Amino acid sequence: MPNQDSQRPASERHVPVLLDRCVNLLAPGIERANAEGRRAIVVDCTLGMGGHSEAILQRFENLHLIGLDRDEQAHELAGARLAPFQDRIDLVHAVYDEIADVVEDLGFPGIDGVLFDLGVSSLQLDERERGFAYSYDAPLDMRMDTSVGPTAEDLVNDLDRDELLRIIRQWGEEKFAGRISTAIVEARAKSRISTTAELVEVIRSVVPAAAARNHGHPAKRTFQALRIAVNEELDVLERAIPAAMGALNIGGRVVVMSYHSLEDKITKRHFVQGSTSSAPPGFPVELEEHKAEYKVLTKGTEKPSEHEIAENSRAASARLRAVERVLKRS
Numbered sequence: 001m002p003n004q005d006s007q008r009p010a011s012e013r014h015v016p017v018l019l020d021r022c023v024n025l026l027a028p029g030i031e032r033a034n035a036e037g038r039r040a041i042v043v044d045c046t047l048g049m050g051g052h053s054e055a056i057l058q059r060f061e062n063l064h065l066i067g068l069d070r071d072e073q074a075h076e077l078a079g080a081r082l083a084p085f086q087d088r089i090d091l092v093h094a095v096y097d098e099i100a101d102v103v104e105d106l107g108f109p110g111i112d113g114v115l116f117d118l119g120v121s122s123l124q125l126d127e128r129e130r131g132f133a134y135s136y137d138a139p140l141d142m143r144m145d146t147s148v149g150p151t152a153e154d155l156v157n158d159l160d161r162d163e164l165l166r167i168i169r170q171w172g173e174e175k176f177a178g179r180i181s182t183a184i185v186e187a188r189a190k191s192r193i194s195t196t197a198e199l200v201e202v203i204r205s206v207v208p209a210a211a212a213r214n215h216g217h218p219a220k221r222t223f224q225a226l227r228i229a230v231n232e233e234l235d236v237l238e239r240a241i242p243a244a245m246g247a248l249n250i251g252g253r254v255v256v257m258s259y260h261s262l263e264d265k266i267t268k269r270h271f272v273q274g275s276t277s278s279a280p281p282g283f284p285v286e287l288e289e290h291k292a293e294y295k296v297l298t299k300g301t302e303k304p305s306e307h308e309i310a311e312n313s314r315a316a317s318a319r320l321r322a323v324e325r326v327l328k329r330s
């Protein structure tokens, strides 16, 4: 049975994180397009419930927005929310590393802004039956796109212990990954692990109570790891950031909000690479071909204020970075 949240409109279910800062960071790229007599194109790579997209469309009247999401349910909610802007939007069911193809297929030569608000949405966490949350009992699914790919249940029951260990250690940064993967393999030998509650029980049985008291819910990191694995989140992000940067017009900006250090590291590496001159050390003058094509706009990462975190606890782990394209080699 759907839980009560399913009935509520998107605007009541999700509070967009760092909303004003994101829109302000995108603004100069949009204004530059307007000043050049072009219609600005912005891609929201993580449409979710359309909160950021709605604010961008409201602030910039001429702008055209492309909204991507791999989750069909997000499209239903965001589509309803953004209906007043329907002649200025294209909502596309796609994985965000397809950004360049989507933009080209829609016939746009370049874009002026890209937003990534990474991770899971409130929608995915609150819809209990989707199996993202360790706090509700549900089928062990965790797919953002429920039309394709293996579920968390498939991974938990089919991967060998070493692969489970690698995933839980690397992507969950879980200290007890060894014990947890052994316990999973032992438990599934007795009966298939099919629900979130069954998996939580297995994890609880091997994580020391003191560790659970000090480091949050004992299943938190394993669930994060499985979610990343099911959706291949980091591999996709690794391709998507350079693809988004490459699609920018001069003056265009990419803004990324990460929710854990693995996402932020990938973002940082691509931003640093793109903004570093390739001139050999000691070269007297910087040749055109050595000049960096991007400029980093944020000092380290930016974080939400205490006030925003108090109002919206999901903002607590957000870390924002942004770059601008300053040069385009033909």
Ligand SMILES: C[S@@+](CC[C@H](N)C(=O)[O-])C[C@H]1O[C@@H](n2cnc3c(N)ncnc32)[C@H](O)[C@@H]1O
Residues within 6 Å of the ligand: 014, 015, 016, 017, 045, 046, 047, 048, 049, 050, 051, 052, 053, 068, 069, 070, 071, 074, 094, 095, 096, 097, 117, 118, 119, 120, 121, 122, 144, 236
């Ligand atoms: C944190 S939510 C975005 C919330 C949105 N900014 C808002 O204001 O409502 C992240 C969204 O990105 C989507 N998503 C995550 N990874 C994706 C990917 N690789 N490709 C496309 N969409 C993705 C998720 O399905 C989810 O709906």
